[in-house]
Amino acid sequence: MRDDVGLATVLREWGRIGCLGFGGPPAHIALLRRLCVEDRRWIGAQEFEDAIAACNLLPGPASTQLAIFCAWRVRGRLGALVGGAAFIVPGLIVILALAVLFLHGNPPTWVKAAGAGAGAAVAAVAVQAGVSLIPAGWRRAPQQSSRVRWILYLLAGTVAAATIGPWLVLLLVVAGIVELLAQRVPAPRRPPAPALAMTGLGGGVLLPVAWVALKVGALSYGGGFVIIPLMRADAVDNYHWMTGAQFLNAVALGQITPGPVVQTVAVVGYAAAGLGGGVLASIVAFSPSFAFILLGAHRFDRLRGNRAVRAFLDGAAPAAVGAILGSAIPLALTLTQTWQWFVLAAAAVLLLALRRGPVLTLLGAAAAGTVIVLSGGPLG
Numbered sequence: 593m594r595d596d597v598g599l600a601t602v603l604r605e606w607g608r609i610g611c612l613g614f615g616g617p618p619a620h621i622a623l624l625r626r627l628c629v630e631d632r633r634w635i636g637a638q639e640f641e642d643a644i645a646a647c648n649l650l651p652g653p654a655s656t657q658l659a660i661f662c663a664w665r666v667r668g669r670l671g672a673l674v675g676g677a678a679f680i681v682p683g684l685i686v687i688l689a690l691a692v693l694f695l696h697g698n699p700p701t702w703v704k705a706a707g708a709g710a711g712a713a714v715a716a717v718a719v720q721a722g723v724s725l726i727p728a729g730w731r732r733a734p735q736q737s738s739r740v741r742w743i744l745y746l747l748a749g750t751v752a753a754a755t756i757g758p759w760l761v762l763l764l765v766v767a768g769i770v771e772l773l774a775q776r777v778p779a780p781r782r783p784p785a786p787a788l789a790m791t792g793l794g795g796g797v798l799l800p801v802a803w804v805a806l807k808v809g810a811l812s813y814g815g816g817f818v819i820i821p822l823m824r825a826d827a828v829d830n831y832h833w834m835t836g837a838q839f840l841n842a843v844a845l846g847q848i849t850p851g852p853v854v855q856t857v858a859v860v861g862y863a864a865a866g867l868g869g870g871v872l873a874s875i876v877a878f879s880p881s882f883a884f885i886l887l888g889a890h891r892f893d894r895l896r897g898n899r900a901v902r903a904f905l906d907g908a909a910p911a912a913v914g915a916i917l918g919s920a921i922p923l924a925l926t927l928t929q930t931w932q933w934f935v936l937a938a939a940a941v942l943l944l945a946l947r948r949g950p951v952l953t954l955l956g957a958a959a960a961g962t963v964i965v966l967s968g969g970p971l972g
Contacts, residue, residue: 597634602663602671607678609659613850614951617655620852624655624662634666646892649901652809652881653854656680660885661892669886676882680874683851684858688870690849691862694841695834702962704971709961710848710954711840712932713939715924717847717950720943721817722916729910741774742910749914753821754921760821761811764908764915771907777899797865800831802876808857809877817853818912821919823860833864836926837972843923848954854878928972931964 609623621644628635635643643665647657656679663675693699694707726746733742745767752763804826808819820843827834827842834842842863846856854877861873888895895901927933935957942948942956965971 597666597671599667599671599674602667602675603678606659606663606675607682610679610682610851613679613683613852614848615949616847616853617653620655620659624659628662628666635662639665643892646895649895649905650881650884651812652884653852653878656852656854656878657881657885660881661889664885664889672882672885672889676878676885680851680855680878683849683855684871684874686851687845687849687855687858688862688867690845691842691859691870692867694845695838695859695863701971702966705962705965706958707841707844707961708837708929708932708965708971709935710844710958711837712927712935712961713954713957714840714843714847715920715927716936716939716943717843717954718817718820718916718920718923719940720950722913722920723944725913725916729913732906733910738774738906741771741907745771745907745910746914746917749911749916750918751914752911753915753918756825760915761807764811764911767911768904768906768908772900772903775899775903775906777903798869798872800826801861801864801869801873804860805857805873805876806880808854810880812912817916817919819854819856820923821915823857824919824922827860827863831864833860836922837928838863840923840926844954844958847950929970931969932961935960 605627609620609627613620613623625640629637629640640662643658643661644654647654647661650657656676659679660672660676663679664672667675693703729742730739733739748763748767749760752760756763804823807822812818812822824839828836828839839860842856842859845859846853849855855874857877858870858874862870865872924936927936938960939953939957942953943950
């Protein structure tokens, strides 16, 4: 903690990153490094890299946890609360405002057209997100036997995301435990995914919203996009809060707005219970990240060296990557118009062959959808 840095500075700087953080975790990490390591020299380069590694070992949104950690390192626990909130709230305000526009009972035609265009590209964004994670995960499994298991976890996650929906979190936990046993590392006494018994609880709309958000924030491994298969079956098939097309809009909004991609859960919460549901979903989804940092940041060194944690992630992480890839299947099957498949194909070329960013790709797809529909194209 630095006594020469005031809370007003933390609020201003982390709020600025929250407003400018388009592009997901890579953009967030770059902005935090520039602020904390290069410009202000609040944190050493090695400590920053160690913090990235430790946050990637935790479930939930890693870049959000890194932002909270940096604020904790600069200004203690109060700084972590202020900085984390400043990082999250700008994107939450923007995405809820857009949710009101896109999920309104009868939005203008151009809004529906833009949503249909951007939604058509979401499956390609999911594939790009999963593919981008494969090389690093493959390098972490150097032995032939562990690489065979890595492939099996990947395939299992792919199939699970396309079939079992909200129960995907169980597959992630099982994959982690199997790898613990395969590496002959004693399993932790407490299960790595708590509160699974809550799955079947009722109690109106708000409790299911909170449960879906908890899975997103506390039980998801592998980065922001693994939330897609965790949420879709609940939001669309189980609770019927949204249509498939509206869920595609929610995912697109989470990508094109600033701040963490996990903000997508706020759109789901809004669809279920209005603005109160959106705010509740965001609070529940991000609370575990604050808890992990406030309670465990001083133990990051031990976390990185814990064999059981690493072994569990060796199983859960490739299953999560497979889940991201598999989520593209139900997302693509949601498309209803022929022109949307052409937009999807074009987005795949931009993302996978030409290596363009997801934000510009989604905005381009939204523009294409608007032009096609306003020119007389069908809109389901």
